[in-house]
Structure formats: C-alpha cells, structure tokens
Amino acid sequence: xxxxxxxxxxxxxxxxxxxxxxxxxxxxxxxxxxxxxxxxxxxxxxxxxxxxxxxxxxxxxxxxxxxxxxxxxxxxxxxxxxxxxxxxxxxxxxxxxxxxxxxxxxxxxxxxxxxxxxxxxxxxxxxxxxxxxxxxxxxxxxxxxxxxxxxxxxxxxxxxxxxxxxxxxxxxxxxxxxxxxxxxxxxxxxxxxxxxxxxxxxxxxxxxxxxxxxxxxxxxxxxxxxxxxxxxxxxxxxxxxxxxxxx
Amino acid sequence: xxxxxxxxxxxxxxxxxxxxxxxxxxxxxxxxxxxxxxxxxxxxxxxxxxxxxxxxxxxxxxxxxxxxxxxxxxxxxxxxxxxxxxxxxxxxxxxxxxxxxxxxxxxxxxxxxxxxxxxxxxxxxxxxxxxxxxxxxxxxxxxxxxxxxxxxxxxxxxxxxxxxxxxxxxxxxxxxxxxxxxxxxxxxxxxxxxxxxxxxxxxxxxxxxxxxxxxxxxxxxxxxxxxxxxxxxxx
Ligand SMILES: Nc1ncnc2c1ncn2[C@@H]1O[C@H](COP(=O)(O)OP(=O)(O)OP(=O)(O)O)[C@@H](O)[C@H]1O
Ligand SMILES: [Mg+2]
Numbered sequence: 001x002x003x004x005x006x007x008x009x010x011x012x013x014x015x016x017x018x019x020x021x022x023x024x025x026x027x028x029x030x031x032x033x034x035x036x037x038x039x040x041x042x043x044x045x046x047x048x049x050x051x052x053x054x055x056x057x058x059x060x061x062x063x064x065x066x067x068x069x070x071x072x073x074x075x076x077x078x079x080x081x082x083x084x085x086x087x088x089x090x091x092x093x094x095x096x097x098x099x100x101x102x103x104x105x106x107x108x109x110x111x112x113x114x115x116x117x118x119x120x121x122x123x124x125x126x127x128x129x130x131x132x133x134x135x136x137x138x139x140x141x142x143x144x145x146x147x148x149x150x151x152x153x154x155x156x157x158x159x160x161x162x163x164x165x166x167x168x169x170x171x172x173x174x175x176x177x178x179x180x181x182x183x184x185x186x187x188x189x190x191x192x193x194x195x196x197x198x199x200x201x202x203x204x205x206x207x208x209x210x211x212x213x214x215x216x217x218x219x220x221x222x223x224x225x226x227x228x229x230x231x232x233x234x235x236x237x238x239x240x241x242x243x244x245x246x247x
Numbered sequence: 248x249x250x251x252x253x254x255x256x257x258x259x260x261x262x263x264x265x266x267x268x269x270x271x272x273x274x275x276x277x278x279x280x281x282x283x284x285x286x287x288x289x290x291x292x293x294x295x296x297x298x299x300x301x302x303x304x305x306x307x308x309x310x311x312x313x314x315x316x317x318x319x320x321x322x323x324x325x326x327x328x329x330x331x332x333x334x335x336x337x338x339x340x341x342x343x344x345x346x347x348x349x350x351x352x353x354x355x356x357x358x359x360x361x362x363x364x365x366x367x368x369x370x371x372x373x374x375x376x377x378x379x380x381x382x383x384x385x386x387x388x389x390x391x392x393x394x395x396x397x398x399x400x401x402x403x404x405x406x407x408x409x410x411x412x413x414x415x416x417x418x419x420x421x422x423x424x425x426x427x428x429x430x431x432x433x434x435x436x437x438x439x440x441x442x443x444x445x446x447x448x449x450x451x452x453x454x455x456x457x458x459x460x461x462x463x464x465x466x467x468x469x470x471x472x473x474x475x476x477x478x479x480x481x482x
Contacts, residue, residue, distance in 0.1 A: 060379075063383065064382075065382050065383065082383075083383065086379065086380065086383075090376065090377060090379070090380035092377075092394070092398055093398040093399075093480070093481040094398070102394070103384065106385070106386060106390065134479040134481060136479075136481070137479070137480050
C-alpha cells in the first residue's frame, strides 16, 4: 500500500520527456553533443540560444522526426500525443478551415463534430473570417496562428513550437502567446524555441540555453536569466556578442 | 483532279454536317482514349505517388523502368499486345484482338508509365515539403498517399491531360491491335493514315482538323488549370 502511494507521487513528478546522451552527427560533423534534459510535465520550457546552436535540430530529435546518432529520447506521456509547430509553417494546399479539418480527420473525427471543432479553433486563432481562404495565401502571422491552432486541435499532451513569433508584429505575437498559454492552462506541456528574452520572461517556467550544440544553462527561468553560470549564458542575457570557445 | 481549296471546303463540310462516318470515328477515338486514360490514372496515380513518397528497396529500379517505358515506341507496345492477344498468345482465348478493348489495353499500357512517372515527380517534390509535417501528424502510409494526391490535384489533372494528348494522337499501337476495321476499330489517327493513302483527302483532313482542335482544347485546359492553381497558391 505504501509502495503504491510512493509510486504515484513519483509518477506525478515524472518528466513527460527525457533525453539522455543525445548526440546528432551528420557528414562527420557533430551538431549536438550529448544533450541530457528533462521536460517537466505541465510546464513551459523555453529553448534559447544563438542561430545555429542546434535548437531546431534538438526539437526534431525530441519530437522523433530524426533518429539521434546516439542517446535516446524517452516519452512518458500516453499514446503519441505530441504536436509541433515548425519554424516555417507547412500549410496544406487547401483552405484555412480544411487545414484544421485535416488534422481532425487524422484523429479519426468526422462529420458535424469535426466541423464544429474546426470552426471553434479557427475562431480561437482569430481567423474566423478567413475560413475559405487558401491557407498559403494567408499572411505570415495568420499562417503561424493557423499552424498553432492546427497543432492544438489534436489536443496534444506536449506541444513543440519553433520560434512561432520570430517574424510577427506585437499583436500577432500576443495572439500566439494567448493560444499557447490557454493550452498550458488546460495542462498541455509546452516546449518553445525563442530568441526573445522579453517573451521568455512572459512565458517561461524553465529555460534550456544551448550553445554550439551543448546545454550551457538549464533551470528555472529566474535562475538562468538572473545568474547564468556559463560565460556564453552571461553574454546572452546581457545582450553581448559571445565569440569565446564552445563550452 | 481536286484543288486544295475544294478538299478543304469538303473537309469542313464533313465537320459542319457532323457526317455519320466521321462522327462514328471521332466517338470511338474518344471512347478508347478516355477509357485508357482513366485506367492509366487508376494505376499510375497511386503507383507514382507511392514511388514518389516512399523509400524502399528497388525504388531506383522502378523509377528507371517507368522512365524507360515512358519513351516506349507505340508500335512496340502494339506488337507486345498483339503477341499477347493473338490466337497463339497466352490471352488469345479471350478473342480480343481487333476489338476496341484491345486498343484500350494497348493505350493503357502506353499511357500508364507516363502518368506514373510524371506523378512520381510531382509527388516527390510535394512530399519533400510535407514530410516532417506528416510525420508530426503521425499519418499512416495510406493517409499520406491520399493527402499528397489530393494536394497535388491541379498538377495531376495536367498529368492526365498530357496522357490524353499522347494517347489520342497515337497511331502505331492501335493500328496493330485494332486493325483499322471499318465501323469497328477505326479511330481518327488510323483513318487519317488509311484515307490519305487511298487519296480520300477530305475525310483525312477533316479528322486532322478535329485532332488539332482537340490538342488546342487540351492545352487551353492545362493553361487554365495552371493559372487557377497559381492564383490559389495550390501549384
Ligand atoms: N539535417 C541536417 N543536416 C545537416 N546539417 C544540419 C541539419 N539540420 C541542421 N543542421 C545544421 O545544424 C546546425 C544547427 O541547426 P538548427 O536548425 O538546429 O539551428 P537553430 O538553433 O534552430 O538556429 P536558428 O536560430 O537560426 O533557427 C546548423 O549549423 C545547421 O546547418
Ligand atoms: Mg531554428
């Protein structure tokens, strides 16, 4: 009896995703060197780091789109309830509404229930009046909103977002952050790449800071932004250019 | 001795009065070619999509084969189908030689590699763009193929039209397996060949004009499809 109680508290604290010794090399060049991270269940983890640090690559490995050269990713959620919003949104050659319908069809949803859910998601993304517009003709910000809505419509346990607001104006950025935060409040675990320290302060619970394919900093937001331990991390937080050696 | 002017006038007369003999030939042509293109799409679209979207052992060989078959001379296809369907052949028992069905079979064999090879190219490009998103959705292989075929619908319609254009203009294969029998297997191209050699230039010219018109319509359709695909960013 006592054993069971202990086990269930452990389950609660268990990370939803764990990466151990994750390495990725291609063409004789190592791009990620032994990444060890845990994604806390129900939290918002931000992945930060310079261009080319390996953030998108890490997301692909975590999401299972690429096999690591060594190491492993252990998924501790139920089923495969993950979704991802890519750095460049991939829109199907269909209307905005049909893009949402497609995601629901994949989940085996049909008919009137599907239509209602798709409409609801479209309204949440403030795209209600663009239902029948070809998705690829939407503006960059609208496409990004549609991509987030399409990822969330599948009700994932874990949502990856790769710089979803990097080229958006403040209003669109706000809409995306609202969508993500609403999902987070419903219990969705968030893993988001961002370059925006302001956004990090607004949205972050945990921060993982990558430098040249390695984890330079990781921990609660305040700790990483307040007292970074690595030289690269300090430079990043202070907005200085860091040209020193890889850690 | 007719002048060229007389011949042309008579040819247009045949078209305008929709001469029985002429219409019979045109309708058979369309029936044979449309059936063949429909069958070729039924086989070639999924085949091309699978080869375009998936890596599997032997994929290179299949691609090579499709590209080779795409350039196959029609007379060779005709000869092959003839050998299969003739009395001595393995399918001779069906008694299909010199029937429209034999012509449909020959044209299907001719057009399928074209449809499959072009489809492969279209789907391969599209899949390159979609592959990570599809993996993220966790799509099954079947769902991937279906989604790719749907999203490539405009390009694939032009592929089908290309197949139609090739089949309707083809002579060698249908001549060999159809035999150009009056009221039975006479189509536009074989009739032109025969009537020209007989000196019956009016009918030949009338059919030639109709073939040209058909090519015009097909190409206009391709252009219109392209334009509307580009307009909706579906190209
Ligand atoms: N599939 C791949 N094959 C070869 N090299 C790759 C591959 N994917 C990424 N890279 C390389 O790995 C490095 C990290 O790329 P990644 O896209 O992860 O950077 P990033 O941190 O997301 O940068 P950004 O902020 O510019 O988006 C880059 O130098 C890139 O060229
Ligand atoms: Mg990136």
